[in-house]
Amino acid sequence: MKEVKCECGHVNPQGTILCESCGRVLDEKEKDKQLLDMRYEGSARRSQTYNKTIIDKIWNFFSSVKVGVWLIVILLIASSLGTIFPQQMYIPPVMPASEYYEEQYGWLGKLYYDLGFHNLYSSWWYLLLIAALGISLVIASLDRVVPLYRSLKKQRVSRHESFLKRQRMFRVSEAELTEESSAKIKSNLAKKGYKLREENGDLLAEKNRFSRWGPYVNHLGLIIFLIGGMLRFVPGMYVDEILWLREGETKSIPGTEGRYYLKNNQFIFEVYDKDKDEKVFKDAINKVGMVVKNYQTNATLYERQGDIVPGEKPELEKVRDQSIQVNKPLKVDGYALYQVDYKLGEMSKMAFKMENKKTKEQFGDVQVDLYDPKMNYDLGNGYKVEVMSYFPDFEFNQDGEPATKSRIPNNPAFIFKMFSPEKPEGEVSFVAIRQNLEPLGENDYKMSFAGIETKNVTALTVRKDLTLWIIGLGGLIFMIGVVQGAYWNHRRLWLRRVNGKIWTAAHTNKNWHGLKRELDDVFADSGIQAPEDQEAGDNKE
Secondary structure (H helix, E strand, C coil): CCCEECCCCCEECCCCCECCCCCCECCHHHHHCCCCCCCCCCCCCHHHCCCCCHHHHHHHHHHCHHHHHHHHHHHHHHHHHCCCCCCHHHCCCCCCHHHHHHHHHHHHHHHHHHCCHHHHHHCHHHHHHHHHHHHHHHHHHHHHHHHHHHHHHHCCCCCCHHHHHCCCEEEEECCCCCHHHHHHHHHHHHHCCCEEEEECCEEEEEECHHHHHHHHHHHHHHHHHHHHHHHCCCCCCEEEEEEEEECCCEEECCCCCCCEEEEEEEEEEEECCCCCCCHHHHHHHHHHCCCEEEEEEEEEEEEEECCCCCCCCCEEEEEEEEEEECCECEEECCEEEEEEEEEEEEEEEEEEEEEECCCCCEEEEEEEECCCCCCEEEEECCEEEEEEEEECEEEECCCCCEEECCCCCCECEEEEEEECCCCCCCEEEEEECCEEECCCCCCCEEEEEEEEEEEEEEEEEEEEECCHHHHHHHHHHHHHHHHHHHHCCCEEEEEEEECCEEEEEEEECCCHHHHHHHHHHHHCCCCCCCCEECCCCCCCC
């Protein structure tokens, strides 16, 4: 691309509207306008100059502010879809996600799952949208900040007449600029924080140039913030999962790749007693019936020794015992386990006895582990029981057949086959809570309920976040950019002698009223009139 040489001798990149050095108008279209567009100092932006190769077209697409706004709108709409129903990580692990959404929310839940909205924030297309927004921010910033920086750095003190008179604030004074009035103006400008530069008797006063970079600092903060958000989907960088643990049970802590294990020794649940505890809880207890005083998990943390061998129990070494309470997590190696939920009295084992219905004689003891039931129980002397089917959360399906809603033993039911010396071929019995049916005809024997064991279950949130400092840094940089651009204004004043007259022009990126008041103070009692707003009566900023 050919460069453009100005009459002042400065060579500008093609596409430059105003000479970077003297400010002369180089674009024919701009010559007919009353005031100059100073948003980017008339600099040459790549997106407005190059449009030949595929790289140019991609650059031009992502440099568009409209594209960036549409990406934000699409992301907001997509993010809102993820809040219609809970994400998969927050649903209870009672059944497969495909079944859970359909059962809880009907056909809308099924559609929600089929469209992949149940794992929205880790889906490839959502991450692609975030990446596209990040690319848009990077390209749009580079497309503007580089030429703007170059133009501001190369600007001369003596600016072309056409540049001065087409500034929004401009005036020609007939008065003579004496050494005394010049010194007074310079002193007033210095007091107000302006940096002064002189060239051939002309003056340039400038302050707060750094405020022009505020929007680009915002973009940098957003880019870092987005990078932190995307890093949450990199394995090992972010963990936020629920660990359900029954009393006496030991499980691997999610996200630790089998390195750490936790055992629930005991779950403690305490409530306030309105007769014994503080009176302040009495009204609350009377109103809601129960106020929780404490719930905690007394746990033991283990670390695995050696490698994981499929089919074998891991060798564990005790690390420490600790009680986990609300706001008092167990922490290890960047992980934090918080007490978040519980379930009291979950059924753990059920006991049955095989009984002769006529004689009431009972044989053996069948202890069924509701989480890992055995299929055969030998009671001796020719008596045995076979578990033909087990339904942890029993219900009848649409076809009227027994089924289970979940793997949690909320309503256990069994189909037993009972063998005895009198009935070596066996008898079938369906047993559920308060139900004992004989689907194949009347039996001589039945399974009598003999007791139940329950266990409390604790729910712990496992969290690890190595991206938090990146997200925090991005937020901090973003706020610095907001303050930088909101509380300071880039202000400039040009003063030039032209044919015995004094030309003054001024510009700011915002707050024109503040600039006018400031210049009135600068030129007060100097004999030189302050530049006036050429958009008289128009108070646009």
